[in-house]
Amino acid sequence: MDLQLMTYLVVGATFALYIVIAIKSKAASTGEFYVAGKGVHPVLNGMATGADWMSAASFISMAGLIAFKGYDASVYLMGWTGGYCLLAMLLAPYLRKYGKFTVPEFIGDRFYSNSARIIAVLCLITASLTYVIGQMKGIGVAFSRFLELPFELGLFVGMAIVFVYAVLGGMKGITYTQIAQYCVLIFAYTVPAVFISLHLTGVPVPQIGLGSAMADGSGVYLLDKLDMVLTDLGFKEYTIQKGSTLNMMLLTMSLMIGTAGLPHVITRFFTVPKIRDARSSAGWALVFIAILYTTAPGVGAMARLNLMNTIQIGPVGSPEGNLKYEDRPSWFKNWEKTGLLKFEDKNGDGRIQYYGNSKEFASKAESFGWKGNEMVKVDRDIMVLANPEIAKLPHWVIALVAAGGIAAALSTAAGLLLAISSAISHDLLKGIFVPGMSEKKELLASRISMACAIGVAGYLGLNPPGFAAQVVALAFGLAASSIFPALMMGIFSKKVGKYGVNCGMLAGLGSTLIYIFWFKGWFFLPGTAMAPDNAAHWLMGISPGSFGAVGALINFTVALTVAQFAPDPPEHIQHLVEDIRVPGALNPPSVH
Amino acid sequence: MDDASKTAYWKANLRLIIGCLVVWFTCSFGLGILLADQLNAIKIGGYKLGFWFAQQGSIYVFLFLIFFYAACMNALDRKFNVHEG
Incomplete structure (x- = not known):
C-alpha cells in the first residue's frame, strides 16, 4: 500500500x-x-x-x-x-x-x-x-x-x-x-x-x-565502534564527558x-x-x-x-571513502526538501564530507583536500x-x-x-x-x-514567538525555583508561613528570571541580553538552563530565614500540616 | 492516633526518605557524573560502567527506589494502623 x-x-x-x-x-x-x-x-x-x-x-x-x-x-x-x-x-x-x-x-x-x-x-x-x-x-x-x-x-x-x-x-x-x-x-x-x-x-x-558487539562479525562493541568512527573523523568521543x-x-x-x-x-x-x-x-x-x-x-x-x-x-581520506552526492539514499532527499538536512559541496568533488572540528583533524582534512564540513545542517x-x-x-x-x-x-x-x-x-x-x-x-x-x-x-x-526554543529552560526554571520549594516547605515545615513562602518564592523566581533574561535578553527580546550566552560569561560556568536548582536553593534559604523572624503559622494550619502527613483519617478528609 | 505515634510515624517516614534519597543521589550524581571517569575503566559487555549508570543504570535504580519506598510505607501504615481500607 x-x-x-x-x-x-x-x-x-x-x-x-x-x-x-x-x-x-x-x-x-x-x-x-x-x-x-x-x-x-x-x-x-x-x-x-x-x-x-x-x-x-x-x-x-x-x-x-x-x-x-x-x-x-x-x-x-x-x-x-x-x-x-x-x-x-x-x-x-x-x-x-x-x-x-x-x-x-x-x-x-x-x-x-x-x-x-x-x-x-x-x-x-x-x-x-x-x-x-x-x-x-x-x-x-x-x-x-x-x-x-x-x-x-x-x-x-x-x-x-x-x-x-x-x-x-x-x-x-x-x-x-x-x-x-x-x-x-x-x-x-x-x-x-x-x-x-x-x-x-x-x-x-x-x-x-x-x-x-556489532553483528558484522568483527567482535567490536557497538559503543567502541562509534567512539572510533567519530574520533577518526575529528568528532568528540561519544562515551566521555565534554x-x-x-x-x-x-x-x-x-x-x-x-x-x-x-x-x-x-x-x-x-x-x-x-x-x-x-x-x-x-x-x-x-x-x-x-x-x-x-x-x-x-x-x-x-x-x-x-x-x-x-x-x-x-x-577516511581515500577519495572513494565518501558517498557520492548523486548516490544519496531517498530518505536523504526527502529530508533535504524539508530543510532539516543541508549539503554544500565546498570542495566541488561531488562527494559528501561530514567531519568534526577537532584541531588535530583539521590539518589531516586539509591534506585530503577537504574544505570544511559539508553537512552544513543535520537537524537532530x-x-x-x-x-x-x-x-x-x-x-x-x-x-x-x-x-x-x-x-x-x-x-x-x-x-x-x-x-x-x-x-x-x-x-x-x-x-x-x-x-x-x-x-x-x-x-x-x-x-x-x-x-x-x-x-x-x-x-x-x-x-x-521567536523565543520558542529558549523557553524550555524557563518552564523548568519556574517550576524548580518557585513551585517545588513552596510545596516541599508546605509539607515538611510547620514553621514556614505566609511571609516566608512569599519572600522565598519571589526571591527564587526573581533570581532565576534575571539570570535567564541576563543571557537570553529581557523577556527574550532580541538584542537586550546583558552578556553573550556562553560558558565564558556564565557565573561559574552555570548555564541559564541549569540555574533553576540555584533559584530553588535561594528560595529555601530566604523562606527559612524569614520564617525565623515571622510569627508562626496559626494553629489550624499546623494541624493541617500534621493531617496531610498521615494517610488515615485523623479528621474526616475535606469533601468537595 | 495520639501525638506521640504521629511523631513516631513521621520520623520513620523521614528516615526512610533520607535513606532512599542518599541512594538516589549516589547512583545518579555520584556514579553517573562525579565518578563516571573512574568507573569507565570497568566494562560490562560494551558498556563503560560510568556511561551505563548515566544512561541506563540510574533509571533502573530510581524505579527500584520508588517501589521499595511504596512497599515500606505500606508496611509502616499497617504498623501504625493508619492504612486505608
Missing part, C-alpha cells in the same frame, strides 16, 4: 479512537472535570502520566539530542526520570491526602495567602503555556512531513481533537485518551528501535543491544526538581483513589516512562552510527523521524511513527491545557474573584477557559 494512504489510515484510526473515548467519558461534575472523580487505577494513572509527561520533545528530539551529545545528554535521561523519586517521596502522597483539585489551591490554603496562590497561578500558566507552544508546533510538523498537509491545517485538526475530549471530558476524558495515546506512542517508538538494534547487533532489545561537571550536576538537579514541580504532572496524582496509590502510581509512571527513556540511548547511538556509515562508506529531530526509513523498515512502521509523534504531542498538550484552565476557573475565579459561584457555573467556566486556552495555544503555535 502507498505510504501516504497508509499514514492517513493509521493516524485517522487513532483519532477516531480518541473521539470514541471522549464521548464515553463526559465529565458530569467539577470533581470529574478537575481530577477524574479520583477514581483512576494507579497503574492506568501511571500510563496516563507517562503520556502526559512525554511530549513531542521526548518522542522526537531526545534521541537526536543523545545522538549528537553522547554522554553529556545523560543529564536529560537522569533529570527527567529522577524527578519521579522526589514526586513519590516528597510531594504526591501528601498532596493527594489534602484532596483538593489544583496545585495553587494547596499553596494558597497551606500558606493562608491569596498572594501566594496568585504567584503560583502565574508560574503555572507561564510554564504550561511555553510548553504548549512546542506541542502545537510538533503536531503541525508531523502533519506537514508525513501527511504533506499544510502546517496550519495540521494544527487546526490537532486543536479540534483536543477540544472534543478536553472540553467535554476534562481530566476524565484526558486520562482515558492519554492511556490510549501512551499505547500508540510507545509502540511507535519501540518497534523501529527493535528493528535497528536487531540489524546492527543481532540483539532485539535496544537496552542490551547498545552494550553488545561539558563542565558543575553545570552537569546543576542541570540534572534543575530538571529533576523542575519535573517534580510541574503542575500538570502533580495534578495527575490527584486522580487516584488512595494515598498509597499515589506512591505506587509514581512508580508505574516511571515504569512506562523508562520503557522509552532506556530505549532512547540505543536509538541515539545506533542512529548516529547509521548516519556516519551512510556518508563515510570507505576509509531527523534521528527519530527518519530512523525507520534509514533502516528500510516497512511502510506501516513509518505511518506508526507519525501517529506516535502526534499522540505524544496531543497527550502532553491536553494535560497542560487542563492545568491552565483549572488554574483559571478554580483558582482565580472560584477561589479569589467569584467565591460564591455554584458548581454548575464553575463547570461551565472551566469548559470555557479550556476552550480559550486551546485558542491561545493554537494562536501561539501558528505565530510562535
